Amino acid sequence: MLIPRSAILALVSSSLALGAPGLRRSDTSRPHRCVVPSSNGTADDTPAVQKVFARCAKDSVVVFKEGVDYNIFTPVSVTNLSNVEIQVNGNLHLPQSIAEVQKVVNRTNRVTYADGQHWFTFQGPKIDYIGSSDVNNGWINSYGQAWWDANPVNGTGIDSRPHLMSFKTTNGSLKYFKSRKPIAWNVQVEGDDIEVSHAFIDAESTGSFPFNTDGFDVTGTNVRITDSVIYNGDDAIAVQSGSHNVVFERNTIGYQSHGMSIGSLGQSQDEFANVSNIHFEDVTVIDAVYGARFKSWMGGQGLAKNITWKNIRVYNVTFPIFVTQSYLNQGSSQTQLGDGQTTGRVNNASVVMEDFSWTDFTGTINTFRPGDGSCASDPCWYDVGLPNLKHTEAVIIECNTEKSCKNFALRNIQLIPQSMEAPTAVCINATSALNPNLGFDCRNGTFVPS
Numbered sequence: 001m002l003i004p005r006s007a008i009l010a011l012v013s014s015s016l017a018l019g020a021p022g023l024r025r026s027d028t029s030r031p032h033r034c035v036v037p038s039s040n041g042t043a044d045d046t047p048a049v050q051k052v053f054a055r056c057a058k059d060s061v062v063v064f065k066e067g068v069d070y071n072i073f074t075p076v077s078v079t080n081l082s083n084v085e086i087q088v089n090g091n092l093h094l095p096q097s098i099a100e101v102q103k104v105v106n107r108t109n110r111v112t113y114a115d116g117q118h119w120f121t122f123q124g125p126k127i128d129y130i131g132s133s134d135v136n137n138g139w140i141n142s143y144g145q146a147w148w149d150a151n152p153v154n155g156t157g158i159d160s161r162p163h164l165m166s167f168k169t170t171n172g173s174l175k176y177f178k179s180r181k182p183i184a185w186n187v188q189v190e191g192d193d194i195e196v197s198h199a200f201i202d203a204e205s206t207g208s209f210p211f212n213t214d215g216f217d218v219t220g221t222n223v224r225i226t227d228s229v230i231y232n233g234d235d236a237i238a239v240q241s242g243s244h245n246v247v248f249e250r251n252t253i254g255y256q257s258h259g260m261s262i263g264s265l266g267q268s269q270d271e272f273a274n275v276s277n278i279h280f281e282d283v284t285v286i287d288a289v290y291g292a293r294f295k296s297w298m299g300g301q302g303l304a305k306n307i308t309w310k311n312i313r314v315y316n317v318t319f320p321i322f323v324t325q326s327y328l329n330q331g332s333s334q335t336q337l338g339d340g341q342t343t344g345r346v347n348n349a350s351v352v353m354e355d356f357s358w359t360d361f362t363g364t365i366n367t368f369r370p371g372d373g374s375c376a377s378d379p380c381w382y383d384v385g386l387p388n389l390k391h392t393e394a395v396i397i398e399c400n401t402e403k404s405c406k407n408f409a410l411r412n413i414q415l416i417p418q419s420m421e422a423p424t425a426v427c428i429n430a431t432s433a434l435n436p437n438l439g440f441d442c443r444n445g446t447f448v449p450s
């Protein structure tokens with residue numbers, strides 16, 4: 001089911017209305033107010049934007065005016081901000097032509113998606129990006145539809161796609177961030193003490209699948225993401241290696257989302273991938289492939305500890321609870337190992353999972369049209385290694401070894417397949433010795449809470 005845009009807008013405006021006042025710093029600490037001029041659609045406004053940021057990189061408020069359209073036809077990169085509020089009240093536009101964007105990305109010789117040219121780069125301490133609280137203003141329009149539709153049959157996204165934003169700060173915030181039809185990845189959030197709230201990401205497609213339209217990719221400590229709506233075609237949030245104390249709550253995610261993810265962890269086999277104290281609570285998940293998801297690479301190393309998903313409502317979700325410790329990326333053989341190696345990944349280690357809980361899940365499992373448009377192979381990437389799927393699975397837990405999953409606990413899992421059959425589980429290697437309070441029988445078949 002596609003949620004009508006009007007319903008999403010209603011959802012977002014009600015969550016906007018409920019929003020607590022922002023964490024604004026007193027104006028006295030930011031005495032400079034700098035308004036960004038616009039060419040009114042006649043030119044690339046990026047040079048003017050850069051000029052304003054160069055002048056107002058410190059203790060300033062930089063304002064994109066309401067009612068004004070800004071052409072951001074080349075990337076904006078400001079890496080020396082300090083105590084700056086960025087008020088985005090106008091609407092920003094990337095080029096509508098794929099070639100214009102690719103020209104820029106190709107100049108940097110970064111053409112594979114693992115690389116990461118960002119269209120907006122904001123870095124430095126105390127950055128507050130504050131979009132407009134009015135749903136019609138403060139959008140970044142990236143015209144991603146053309147990019148999604150240009151993807152060939154069974155492709156996984158065309159080359160030279162930029163990421164939308166790198167937001168790297170300490171003691172900063174991102175509020176009312178609004179992204180319409182991002183080309184691919186939305187925001188890389190990096191740093192410490194960052195508050196993201198009232199974001200609205202809309203990557204719904206009227207044509208082909210919006211590959212890699214991740215909502216928030218997080219690497220940081222003390223990061224909170226709340227009161228947001230993320231409709232997209234990849235992870236709504238991906239908590240990456242090196243993240244600690246991350247909270248994701250009161251959010252709605254959906255469309256062809258790949259859910260609330262930890263990972264992927266351990267792609268690089270000789271580095272430790274650690275995350276800890278990650279909490280997801282009070283989230284509605286609609287039509288997504290995954291709800292609560294953990295993914296790590298076999299042969300990776302590290303520790304994921306104290307991770308919880310609580311009070312999660314799912315509607316028409318294919319895999320509400322999913323753990324894999326043998327993850328691989330679809331399609332792109334060059335990303336399997338890193339360093340140009342494409343074969344021979346050794347299964348000699350696991351990213352160990354410890355103290356995981358899933359509590360109070362309700363809703364429906366997608367029985368009738370499982371999966372989504374991201375399937376570009378046979379079997380689909382999301383079915384790999386799961387040959388006996390019934391699509392009635394409330395829980396899939398696949399541990400790489402008998403020692404790699406410890407202290408898992410599932411409580412009050414009330415998930416029902418749309419077919420009204422009994423919910424089932426696939427469970428591998430979550431042994432009772434290490435998981436005495438698992439909460440169900442770790443075996444394949446009917447899901448039996450214990």
Ligand SMILES: *[C@@H]1O[C@H](CO)[C@@H](O)[C@H](O)[C@H]1NC(C)=O
Binds near residue numbers: 369
């Ligand atoms: C369930 O989600 C799938 C995949 O997004 C979609 O194709 C299907 O129409 C949805 N079904 C219902 C009943 O909403």
Ligand SMILES: *[C@@H]1O[C@H](CO)[C@@H](O)[C@H](O)[C@H]1NC(C)=O
Binds near residue numbers: 038039040
């Ligand atoms: C753009 O339009 C605004 C409002 O009409 C006007 O004040 C401004 O001078 C225009 N800017 C340019 C560069 O034409």
Ligand SMILES: *[C@@H]1O[C@H](CO)[C@@H](O)[C@H](O)[C@H]1NC(C)=O
Binds near residue numbers: 058
């Ligand atoms: C920030 O960098 C810009 C461009 O490199 C430079 O012009 C400006 O002076 C710098 N500002 C501060 C406060 O360092």
Ligand SMILES: *[C@@H]1O[C@H](CO)[C@@H](O)[C@H](O)[C@H]1NC(C)=O
Binds near residue numbers: 106
């Ligand atoms: C950019 O590079 C990609 C990958 O090599 C290529 O497919 C595309 O045509 C190039 N586009 C432009 C405008 O240079």
Ligand SMILES: *[C@@H]1O[C@H](CO)[C@@H](O)[C@H](O)[C@H]1NC(C)=O
Binds near residue numbers: 171
């Ligand atoms: C953020 O600000 C608080 C209060 O001013 C301070 O204690 C903390 O060290 C700051 N965090 C960072 C990462 O700078």
Ligand SMILES: *[C@@H]1O[C@H](CO)[C@@H](O)[C@H](O)[C@H]1NC(C)=O
Binds near residue numbers: 349
């Ligand atoms: C596993 O093998 C890879 C590739 O040979 C190596 O880089 C990695 O350090 C090994 N891991 C362990 C835990 O031995």
Ligand SMILES: *[C@@H]1O[C@H](CO)[C@@H](O)[C@H](O)[C@H]1NC(C)=O
Binds near residue numbers: 272273274303
């Ligand atoms: C990751 O955690 C393990 C186990 O606690 C520890 O030995 C290792 O040093 C940590 N690595 C990093 C990079 O934090």
Ligand SMILES: *[C@@H]1O[C@H](CO)[C@@H](O)[C@H](O)[C@H]1NC(C)=O
Binds near residue numbers: 278279
């Ligand atoms: C587990 O993580 C949560 C935050 O997600 C934190 O409040 C709690 O103190 C952590 N527990 C331990 C034992 O560290």
Ligand SMILES: *[C@@H]1O[C@H](CO)[C@@H](O)[C@H](O)[C@H]1NC(C)=O
Binds near residue numbers: 154
């Ligand atoms: C796309 O992939 C599917 C599944 O592997 C295959 O059946 C189909 O032939 C492929 N289509 C093209 C045009 O390659």
Ligand SMILES: *[C@@H]1O[C@H](CO)[C@@H](O)[C@H](O)[C@H]1NC(C)=O
Binds near residue numbers: 385387389427428
């Ligand atoms: C459970 O199902 C998984 C995935 O289909 C399979 O790999 C595994 O062998 C099964 N375990 C048992 C004991 O049948």
Ligand SMILES: *[C@@H]1O[C@H](CO)[C@@H](O)[C@H](O)[C@H]1NC(C)=O
Binds near residue numbers: 401402
């Ligand atoms: C379960 O763990 C054992 C080692 O502890 C491993 O040999 C086996 O392959 C694992 N099973 C699956 C299905 O991954």
